[in-house]
Amino acid sequence: MKRKKTGTQRIRLAVQILFFVVVALVSVAHTLEEQGVTLPFVQGASLHAICPFGGVVTLYRLVTDGTYVQKIHESAVWLMGLVFLSTLAFGPVFCGWVCPMGSFQEWLGKLGKKLFKRRYNTFVPPTVDRILRYLRYVVLIWVVVMTAVTAKLVFSNYDPYYALFNFYTGEVAITGYVALGLVMVLSLFVERPFCKYACPYGALLGLGNLLRVFKLRRNTITCIDCKACDTACPMNITVSTAAVVNDHQCISCLKCTSDSACPIPSTVEFNTHRLEQDSQEVAK
Amino acid sequence: MKIGAKGIAISVVATILGGVVLLMALGSWKTVSEKVPMKFSSGEFAGIANPADIRGSYSFADVERNFAVTADILAAAFALDVTVKPARDYLAKDLEALYGEVADGAGEVGTDSLKWFVALYTGLPFTPAEDTYVPRTVIEVLRDSGKIADADTLARLEVRSIEPLAPGKVPETVVTHVESITDRSIKGNTTYADVISWGVTQQEIEAILGVPLKSRTENIRSHLLANNLEFSVIKAKLQALVDSLAP
Structure with a gap:
């Protein structure tokens, strides 16, 4: 890990x-x-x-x-x-x-x-x-x-x-x-x-960031609100309150994602669709 | 669809570096200007090249190609020594290197001076900066060619003229090349004369270049640039020929 x-x-x-x-x-x-x-x-x-x-x-x-x-x-x-x-x-x-x-x-x-x-x-x-x-x-x-x-x-x-x-x-x-x-x-x-x-x-x-195809998304269902993403962000963006990060300052560095700072898998990702959909499908 | 670091890394490198390589292969990657100044867009001079757009990187050959004034006249106007290098090879920015600040720092002879001279010589409109000066030889060349149309222009030039350069002054960027007896490598300052002195014939050089060689004393790199030829490619071929003839 x-x-x-x-x-x-x-x-x-x-x-x-x-x-x-x-x-x-x-x-x-x-x-x-x-x-x-x-x-x-x-x-x-x-x-x-x-x-x-x-x-x-x-x-x-x-x-x-x-x-x-x-x-x-x-x-x-x-x-x-x-x-x-x-x-x-x-x-x-x-x-x-x-x-x-x-x-x-x-x-x-x-x-x-x-x-x-x-x-x-x-x-x-x-x-x-x-x-x-x-x-x-x-x-x-x-x-x-x-x-x-x-x-x-x-x-x-x-x-x-x-x-x-x-x-x-x-x-x-x-x-x-x-x-x-x-x-x-x-x-x-x-x-x-x-x-x-x-x-x-x-x-x-x-x-x-308003137009990008791959958006930085947070799964609000699996997120444990630990704010590790906020601490990791070099641009001081509050990722933990957004479902989709559209902030004009985001530099797509991936530091906040589940591959880096976020401790929960598949919770903060660069994705083309809402992450909650994945969680709901898993729940079904 | 999710994308991670590997996906982004590959996409970014492929898009930017791959894009540049593709553009190079297609011949669309140009990092130097075509040396074509913008044209007057309206009025009686519409469609004619505007001297105001002459850049510091323009050689006198570029100016000659775009305006009705020869490189030799430009060299004479600015009292440049053509025994140091051919008039065509001088750059507009060489004037700044040679003259620089004049009149106790009140003015400067540089690219703007060249623009002013070209405008006066060709009869095109141009307003020089307040601190633009010219050497006295500019006035002499304009007067001898009958290009000064009115007393006002002459008076303005007289006020903003300085003594011309003493013969033999070389801009710092120009290196007078002395051929080494032992080092026969082609560098940025090597001339065709050097290569010929190493045993390569003019015919062999022209066969590699694919264009006629007009001046043996011309710097190889400058000549290739002027003819849109790749220095690294021609250099490699010439160097191979030189090496094969090495004693």
């Missing part, structure tokens, strides 16, 4: 590491290529070219002019489509499984957990937290509108993700370093602070 539970998160960690390494390699290869050095087997590309959010911010320009915002290319639009596809199926799995910035914060958070134990991820008062959670939609609107108006990547100067993978290139604005530093420090107190409060792409993908 114990091995199975760790296995779920190990699989997710493997996927996170895979994407983190791929993005780091592509980014380093690009920097080296600009200096005339080619790495074997790795095709370099700028971080903007492999960022699916680039596809989102260039959409207005693409539709109205048929061109891309500076530094954004066709690849970003394709990636946007692929990520939307996975979001329609499972919600923001991109945030929980793929995004290297999310993974980086999560890994820093492990240090925070060691430092603060049970107090970790509980420092922000719920009333303040509830309001701050909508800040990322303000960021999303600002980025999309300003990018459409200026045709420039306005967010890259404040983007901790860009700073993380380009910190050694001299192309990062001071504000980018400040944003990265702030996210790193906050990650020691709050799990995934950038994802929760500021990420514009996470804001957009979060809406996918």
Whole structure:
């Protein structure tokens, strides 16, 4: 039982590491290529070219002019489509499984957990937290509108993700370093602070939780109300009161499920139908 | 239907990485721009390329392809040394590397300066930023070609002009390549002349490239990029030829 539970998160960690390494390699290869050095087997590309959010911010320009915002290319639009596809199926799995910035914060958070134990991820008062959670939609609107108006990547100067993978290139604005530093420090107190409060792409993908085919469901019949799911959730979602988790902050990480935190089998799952149906059928 | 970690992992990797591999195979995965600026959408210049959309990554060859101004004229206007590298290979962003901040930090010669020059040379509308400067050679080239239409434009250029570069100045990103006698590996800064000096004939190179070789001194990587050829593929074939001729 114990091995199975760790296995779920190990699989997710493997996927996170895979994407983190791929993005780091592509980014380093690009920097080296600009200096005339080619790495074997790795095709370099700028971080903007492999960022699916680039596809989102260039959409207005693409539709109205048929061109891309500076530094954004066709690849970003394709990636946007692929990520939307996975979001329609499972919600923001991109945030929980793929995004290297999310993974980086999560890994820093492990240090925070060691430092603060049970107090970790509980420092922000719920009333303040509830309001701050909508800040990322303000960021999303600002980025999309300003990018459409200026045709420039306005967010890259404040983007901790860009700073993380380009910190050694001299192309990062001071504000980018400040944003990265702030996210790193906050990650020691709050799990995934950038994802929760500021990420514009996470804001957009979060809406996918309302539409996803596989939904995170809780079986209200078998649930023993132990709240293990609430404690495990990195995004502080109260899973224990919902039959279906539609919260825009859910990142589909599976930490709350019966394969991880939930002690009762088949009680919290990613499923296409109501779990109570299964219980009723078993009862019959 | 239930899905667990394995199912999600396989789906996510297959959708994103598999999707990228498929797009690469279909030739639709493009991580660099086509270097085609947007066009004026209305007015008397509708349908003509807009100099305001020239990017820092554009080479002078890209500018030449999109606007009625040659790379040689651009190099002359910005006093660039074409003995260091061909005019076509200079990038718009090289101007920033070479000139950078000017007039005691009050202005800058960079991509915006190139946009301004192209606009004036081709008679297209463009409003430069307040801090955009140009070298004096820009005024000389425009005047000699009869492209300065009015005194106001000339006066604006005069106010925002600086001394041109001294000959021989090289942008930091440009590496002057010295061929190694022992190292015969093709790198990003290797020229066709290097490969020829290692014993490969021009005909053999052209047979691999599938396009004619116009300049032996051209950097292989830049030439391949300009011709939409895959550097890693051509490099492997050329390297195999070089290795087979090694003493």
